[in-house]
Amino acid sequence: MNVTVDRKSMVSGSSSLVQCSEKLQQGINLLIFPEGTRSKKAPQMKPFKAGPFKLAIENQISIVPLVYLDNHNRLAGGKKAFEGGAGPGISRMVVLEPISTIGLKLSDMSKLKDDTAQAMQLAINEQS
DSSP states (O other): OOOOOOOOHHHHHHHHHHHHHHHTTTOOOOOOTSSSSOTTTSOOHHHHSHHHHHHHHHHOEEEEEEEESHHHBBBBOSSTTTOOOOOOOOOOOOEEBBEEEEEOOGHHHHHHHHHHHHHHHHHHHOOO
């Protein structure tokens, strides 16, 4: 399953969130890249988009942060996902502790987003 987002269209973004919410309600786990695209300053992350955190709060599901430590070294930059190609080497991933959203409201979204980003960046800094 793949839910795509046309970043130039608000309608597409809203439709994608609805599709993702339906999948979550069916018990399907989602892998979402909250930056929306790769950072040109990696391993420093870009600011996170709100959508994944809104989904987690609305569906009262935990967020399990996955930190890809070496993707910026393996995947060359380009306007399209793999335009620049991929290089050889080891790609490490760290799975952080789940972050519960039970009892959170949409007013908590900004803090949830910031706390998640901070935990992920800390993991990157510790492993670099």
